[in-house]
Amino acid sequence: MKYEYDLTFSPMFDLVCIGCGATYRSDAVIYTCSTCGHLLEVRYDLANINITRKDWLSRPISVWRYRELLPVAGEPVTLQEGGTPLYHLKRIGEELGLKELYAKHEGMNPSGSFKDRGMTVGVSMALQLGMKSVACASTGNTSASLAVYGARAGIPVIVLLPSGKVALGKVAQALMHGAKVISINGNFDRALEMVRDLCETKGIYLLNSVNPYRLEGQKTIGFEAIDQLNGEVPDRMVLPVGNAGNISAVYKGLLELSELGFIDQMPMMTGIQAEGSQPVVRAIRQNLPEVIPEPSPETIATAIRIGAPVNAEKVLHAIRMSKGTADYVTDEEILGMQRDLARKEGIGVEPASAASVAGVKKLVETGVIDRDERIVCVVTGHLLKDPETVIRQCAPPIECDATLESLLAALQL
Numbered sequence: 151m152k153y154e155y156d157l158t159f160s161p162m163f164d165l166v167c168i169g170c171g172a173t174y175r176s177d178a179v180i181y182t183c184s185t186c187g188h189l190l191e192v193r194y195d196l197a198n199i200n201i202t203r204k205d206w207l208s209r210p211i212s213v214w215r216y217r218e219l220l221p222v223a224g225e226p227v228t229l230q231e232g233g234t235p236l237y238h239l240k241r242i243g244e245e246l247g248l249k250e251l252y253a254k255h256e257g258m259n260p261s262g263s264f265k266d267r268g269m270t271v272g273v274s275m276a277l278q279l280g281m282k283s284v285a286c287a288s289t290g291n292t293s294a295s296l297a298v299y300g301a302r303a304g305i306p307v308i309v310l311l312p313s314g315k316v317a318l319g320k321v322a323q324a325l326m327h328g329a330k331v332i333s334i335n336g337n338f339d340r341a342l343e344m345v346r347d348l349c350e351t352k353g354i355y356l357l358n359s360v361n362p363y364r365l366e367g368q369k370t371i372g373f374e375a376i377d378q379l380n381g382e383v384p385d386r387m388v389l390p391v392g393n394a395g396n397i398s399a400v401y402k403g404l405l406e407l408s409e410l411g412f413i414d415q416m417p418m419m420t421g422i423q424a425e426g427s428q429p430v431v432r433a434i435r436q437n438l439p440e441v442i443p444e445p446s447p448e449t450i451a452t453a454i455r456i457g458a459p460v461n462a463e464k465v466l467h468a469i470r471m472s473k474g475t476a477d478y479v480t481d482e483e484i485l486g487m488q489r490d491l492a493r494k495e496g497i498g499v500e501p502a503s504a505a506s507v508a509g510v511k512k513l514v515e516t517g518v519i520d521r522d523e524r525i526v527c528v529v530t531g532h533l534l535k536d537p538e539t540v541i542r543q544c545a546p547p548i549e550c551d552a553t554l555e556s557l558l559a560a561l562q563l
């Protein structure tokens with residue numbers, strides 16, 4: 151089934167400050183409120199949107215199935231992102247006593263991570279707003295995805311990466327797709343500050359998750375999961391948290407479905423961080439009004455090695471309002487679950503992605519998760535993103551002479 155784009159489609163929305171409620175026109179190039187500095191979000195005129203779930207279900211499953219709730223007019227910059235598989239985790243679920251444990255495999259997107267959902271929308275908006283170049287800071291996946299979509303759109307891309315802390319596959323993608331790749335002698339949080347300054351000074355379009363349009367694309371993970379569960383809402387959605395854009399985006403999208411009357415319950419939004427990089431977990435556990443940044447975050451899951459999540463305000467709201475929770479997992483738990491997903495389920499994900507399922511294991515064992523819950527874990531990126539961490543965990547291939555005798559000896563048969 152091919153998606154037919156309505157070239158005359160023109161969405162109705164405003165950009166609204168989540169702090170003071172100030173409203174900005176949809177053609178403004180702005181990322182945070184110029185009055186109070188808080189984050190912005192896209193708000194649609196939901197009462198006047200004419201769409202039914204049946205209309206959506208008649209289209210191919212992809213980000214663009216849901217275009218009435220996306221900000222892009224006309225034809226988007228697309229590589230057919232979304233429509234990722236929702237797998238039932240039978241073996242891991244059985245071990246944990248969970249009948250309904252699912253993984254939405256976002257590694258099956260064009261560049262191998264969920265970032266493509268954000269970039270198809272974000273880069274389309276960059277063109278719509280007349281921007282001539284785009285940039286981001288990244289722990290890796292955002293840079294790979296922006297490089298891909300910038301190439302598709304035919305505009306130059308600049309990416310800032312924390313030196314020595316980005317997995318090999320992600321750097322390879324950013325380089326091969328033609329981005330200008332800058333390696334910063336500092337961590338991701340510093341790279342993000344720098345790229346924000348760069349974009350402001352030079353009129354370059356910023357495509358980190360502080361950009362409200364990017365999150366619009368990412369919210370479709372939740373829409374698809376519900377469609378794939380035949381309209382049933384999961385009791386809980388579990389996501390790895392770094393900058394906290396994705397979990398906030400999914401929550402926002404589901405709120406919209408609820409306001410449209412398409413669903414009658416919200417999942418408990420559950421965020422999982424790494425032990426060495428858990429500012430959101432601390433804020434939730436200690437019931438703090440805001441997230442206190444961690445100056446030196448550290449974890450093997452470099453994708454979520456982030457101490458100052460830019461969407462802190464949004465994630466605290468999402469978790470608290472949905473009666474969800476946040477917890478951390480150790481690097482050992484992350485790698486153990488990466489191997490379990492690979493070997494027991496045939497699902498290859500990168501370490502940060504395994505954190506969501508490792509988090510479910512911990513929350514079941516500590517009695518937070520009820521075994522009757524229907525749970526969707528978002529596994530965010532593909533195994534091949536970080537081949538070095540994979541190779542380090544596995545025994546090397548067995549060397550063998552090119553004879554049957556040696557082969558049988560090598561196989562101990």
Ligand code: F0G
Nearest residue numbers: 288289291292392393394395396530531
């Ligand atoms: N999982 C993976 C594989 C990621 O790459 C990221 C974020 C996350 C989870 C966390 O998502 O930031 O929305 O909470 N990666 C960003 C990047 C920071 O630059 O690629 P989040």
